[in-house]
Amino acid sequence: xxxxxxxxxxxxxxxxxxxxxxxxxxxxxxxxxxxxxxxxxxxxxxxxxxxxxxxxxxxxxxxxxxxxxxxxxxxxxxxxxxxxxxxxxxxxxxxxxxxxxxxxxxxxxxxxxxxxxxxxxxxxxxxxxxxxxxxxxxxxxxxxxxxxxxxxxxxxxxxxxxxxxxxxxxxxxxxxxxxxxxxxxxxxxxxxxxxxxxxxxxxxxxxxxxxxxxxxxxxxxxxxxxxxxxxxxxxxxxxxxxxxxxxxxxxxxxxxxxxxxxxxxxxxxxxxxxxxxxxxxxxxxxxxxxxxxxxxxxxxxxxxxxxxxxxxxxxxxxxxxxxxxxxxxxxxxxxxxxxxxxxxxxxxxxx
Numbered sequence: 001x002x003x004x005x006x007x008x009x010x011x012x013x014x015x016x017x018x019x020x021x022x023x024x025x026x027x028x029x030x031x032x033x034x035x036x037x038x039x040x041x042x043x044x045x046x047x048x049x050x051x052x053x054x055x056x057x058x059x060x061x062x063x064x065x066x067x068x069x070x071x072x073x074x075x076x077x078x079x080x081x082x083x084x085x086x087x088x089x090x091x092x093x094x095x096x097x098x099x100x101x102x103x104x105x106x107x108x109x110x111x112x113x114x115x116x117x118x119x120x121x122x123x124x125x126x127x128x129x130x131x132x133x134x135x136x137x138x139x140x141x142x143x144x145x146x147x148x149x150x151x152x153x154x155x156x157x158x159x160x161x162x163x164x165x166x167x168x169x170x171x172x173x174x175x176x177x178x179x180x181x182x183x184x185x186x187x188x189x190x191x192x193x194x195x196x197x198x199x200x201x202x203x204x205x206x207x208x209x210x211x212x213x214x215x216x217x218x219x220x221x222x223x224x225x226x227x228x229x230x231x232x233x234x235x236x237x238x239x240x241x242x243x244x245x246x247x248x249x250x251x252x253x254x255x256x257x258x259x260x261x262x263x264x265x266x267x268x269x270x271x272x273x274x275x276x277x278x279x280x281x282x283x284x285x286x287x288x289x290x291x292x293x294x295x296x297x298x299x300x301x302x303x304x305x306x307x308x309x310x311x312x313x314x315x316x317x318x319x320x321x322x323x324x325x326x327x328x329x330x331x332x333x334x335x336x337x338x339x340x341x342x343x344x345x346x347x348x349x350x351x
Contacts, residue, residue: 134282
């Protein structure tokens with residue numbers, strides 16, 4: 001997660017919440033009107049997604065709940081969801097939790113999905129393809145042309161394209177973010193997921209939102225009512241205030257995060273004979289492949305115990321071989337440099 005917290009305006013809105021009697025009642029199942037209007041404006045301006053054109057909008061308890069809503073709405077037990085590996089592990093868990101089957105399609109050496117591989121994995125039980133850009137865990141940013149090809153494939157094969165976009169503001173080296181939901185004819189098959197956890201430092205507040213085809217509105221209302229009844233009012237008030245501040249809140253923190261990223265990359269360069277780093281232009285993660293036959297879980301454990309540096313094994317994300325995910329979003333540049341120095345000392349000894 002990011003090392004910064006919510007904007008002061010969000011904290012002030014949360015502090016004011018509760019002064020009116022209606023604050024303590026149930027709210028609309030899909031979110032309060034002021035927040036939904038703020039989200040709709042943001043989506044149109046920044047993502048070129050018009051929620052009034054054949055779509056429905058739901059405020060959710062974070063991006064994870066939005067994904068769970070989606071898989072519950074579109075699958076029956078035994079149906080298949082294509083995940084691009086490396087994938088976000090909570091997506092795999094959600095798919096299995098609803099009785100569906102995750103079908104894993106690996107990326108190429110450039111960390112980008114291959115539409116031909118995706119198409120080859122489609123069966124009569126396939127219901128959706130999931131993309132995450134910028135990606136967790138690799139940090140790869142998928143080009144617009146590639147995302148549009150995947151979207152077109154989903155439309156042609158009558159599948160949903162679930163696009164998870166929580167890291168949309170975290171871009172490096174001139175990369176740009178593209179929302180597949182903005183494409184022509186995207187409204188009928190694209191489910192777009194967003195979160196305030198990363199961009200607004202509100203991970204523990206559990207607030208996000210989703211845009212889905214209008215045909216799913218009734219199902220999503222039933223699912224949301226069953227799981228949540230309605231989003232928490234205090235969090236919605238804080239989120240509406242945060243969105244009034246806008247993306248400038250995240251962008252003010254990007255230079256410090258870029259410095260931490262640079263410290264990690266510079267430190268990893270000293271290990272070029274032992275590791276390779278997946279190309280990364282977004283998010284705040286790096287995926288490192290280690291020239292070793294060791295189990296990555298055991299390696300990650302030993303790095304913590306013996307060198308006091310934390311990583312996650314790539315196998316948690318469906319990555320093959322000995323890989324480790326490094327996260328720099330919560331680090332200042334000095335801490336990032338120290339963590340990478342410890343990694344540089346530990347890997348030659350342990351791997």
